[in-house]
Amino acid sequence: DIQMTQSPSTLSASVGDRVTITCRASQSISSWLAWYQQKPGKAPKLLIYKASTLQSGVPSRFSGSGSGTEFTLTISSLQPDDFGTYYCQQYESYSCRFGQGTKLEIK
């Protein structure tokens, strides 16, 4: 089974900061990687898919990069609404697995 590992587990940053979250796969997943944002008490929301494609309606300050086993989610200028927990997800035809999550707190 493919394992997904995110770092850091928690992150505290200030408004305006550039923030980067890393996701590593235990084996190559090509670009089959998505990022989701989840706020407390809410369902996850798709941000990025195929490693770097922004979902419709998602602000352009979010970006994704990487392929193979290492991926990053970057928020170019952190906004107050960006707090929450971020999950990476490897998806293929018949199964998927999520990373353990990165909790982003606004200082």
Next chain:
Amino acid sequence: EVQLLAFGGGLVQPGGSLRLSCAASGFTFPYYAMTWVRQVPGKGLEWVALMTTGTETYYADSVKGRFTVSRDNSKNTLYLQMNSLRAEDSGLYYCAKGTSWQWLLLDYCGQGTPVTVSS
């Protein structure tokens, strides 16, 4: 507007059964694969089951043989029959819609329904 409303959760004893439902609206339900994902409060997301647009079903190893996913396209509803429930099955169960090009790329997730397995 896409809406996914999951319901049917509750308190059940270990070894018991529960059937979850997910009512879908705002899109052509038969054309999309649907997925169940669960989350232990304060913990991460875990994929549970996938139902394709046809009759194919796929399950996480942790639920294989105990859970059954199905759909009724005439009612725009997805189901999850959960048998032989264990304490570790407790959590918030979300239903989610796949995109038209990737079954497990989840572009909409509904609000979850809570399941508690406890004596």
